[in-house]
Amino acid sequence: MTDPDDIGALLGADGPFARELPNFAPRPAQQEMAHAVQHAIAECETLIAEAGTGTGKTYAYLVPAMLSGERVIVSTGTKALQDQLFFRDIPKVRSVLGARLKTALLKGRANYLCLYRLDQTVREGSSMERSQAAQLASIRAWSARTRRGDRMELAEVPEDSPLWVRVTSTPENCLGVECPFYDDCHVVTARREAQEADLVVVNHHLLFADLALKQEGFGEILPGAQAFILDEAHQIPELAGQFFSQSISARQLTELAQDALAECNGVTGAMGLVLEPVEALQEAVRKFRLAIDTLPTRGPFHELLRRDGVSSSLRDLSEVLAALTDALASQAERSRGLMNVHERAAHLSERLDRVAETSSEQDVRWYELFPRGFALHATPLDLAAPLRAMRERTHAAWIHTSATLSVAGQFDHFARQLGLDDPQTLSLESPFDYARQALCYMPDGLPDPAMRDYTDRVIDATLPVLEASNGRAFLLFTSHRALRRAADLLTDRVPWPLFVQGSAPRHQLLEDFRASGHGVLLGAASFWEGVDVAGEALSVVMIDKLPFAAPDDPVLQARLESLEQAGINPFMGWQVPSAVIALKQGAGRLIRDVHDRGVLVLCDPRLTTKGYGKLFLNSLPPMPRTRDIGEVQRFFERPQAGVAAVSS
Known part of the structure; x- marks a missing residue:
């Protein structure tokens, strides 16, 4: 095998990847990242590596991981990315390196058939x-x-x-x-394979379920890893909040009720004892949902308790759940299934009491409403401490990578959220030639984004761009209301096929958009990241507003208040950095390949009228900017010509 100390040469112009893989392009940034990952694994360090689109970060961490001789866990953002890593990327790298190691793919239990x-x-x-x-x-x-x-x-x-x-x-x-x-259990088999493998591919949900809560049973499923590599690491702060939360939902309670009845089948006399408390629980869930029906879809817990009748409905729910727990206790020894539902009922009863009654300065208590259900949560205000403790327990290297981790070249915001003290950092520019491949258009004369007709004006400003590009655009919105308004406005005004989020599954919309050749896709949050359309099918990305988090988020509100009390400006210290990272994700949809060309349309006038606008602009790839629609038209008239820099 090639000397692993010379990892740059492996990925270089004369190395095996260049020889054996068609279309492999050696990139200095990829080699630099591979060296940094190799060092972090060997020295058990914490590394933050921001790698611009096109760096080739997947090979940059897989090559040192496979050559390390250590057990490595690679965690990624979605199941689709997991499958891509396991079925496409890992076999290629293993084949080129001739690496003899066991690999495993492990997903959360809901992905496996239960016999x-x-x-x-x-x-x-x-x-x-x-x-x-x-x-x-x-x-x-x-x-x-x-x-x-x-x-x-x-x-x-x-x-x-x-x-x-x-x-x-x-x-x-x-x-x-x-x-x-x-x-014959598929979950047990998958976990056993993962425990025996040298390289395991998981997703962030599963990683946190195992490391943070051990909630999935079977003990720890990712033991003894020497390195954790977190791809799409910008998603970690939000996901960590979910996993360190205590939550209870209507769905968990109704599933408990249904399963309790199912387990009574075939056990003499059990149904007679359990049916009444099960029906009482189902009715209490329905009444509690009705009592909170007119509240906003989410909010702080104290708002919930202010409503007439809510406290008594919550008390009733707690009492009937305790009664069902008692009824199941009397039957628990009669079958393994009944013992299981009794344990679940006891656990949910304890959790409901904790979320509903325990107020602590460390937690934010809040609720969510769904069309037919609800969820109650207690989320830690500060995630840095539990995340730090979790990492310290592993005694492993932790490598965080994504195309979007820094704000104007600084990693402070990301590091603070995760409790990363004095990490190694690496910032690698994209190898794409943004000066030639891209143009940033900032339409003149748009009103303040709070104005009622803002979306109408955004569409008016975007139409000339769509005419110049002949469709082929993503229009990204920060709210579903703006998205629906834009869809209404465009329906009769454009000749290109429209693909609107919500009208079909996400993967179907993307397939149809690619196939159309000249489509216009309108998307909100889930289309801002993880979407890859290379080639001419996508030549415009329009972003309507700076993606500040919704002000009605009770966890965010509490975090901002906490920062203020600590003497930190919550807007500049939290809201702006988070929005910068989200904007970088959206803008990153545009140029996915060395041959791509396109125009990024940024409509929000605050980019130039507010002081913090510079932070956003300085965090984007270095592309020329213009306010002149004529420049946009000329850009599309010159398919392969360079773009002259123009002042903004």
């Missing part, structure tokens, strides 16, 4: 409607031939089918070693 739950669902299946019965038949046929049991394999049953909830397990309803199907 026990499938068996239960088949037994209850006679009352199913026709479409669900057909899906169940597909799942049964697939269950006989699948080795991994990964839902991803069965494309004919939609990802959002309600049937998946019934044939997969949760930490609460899993029977563990006493399950009659334990020996």
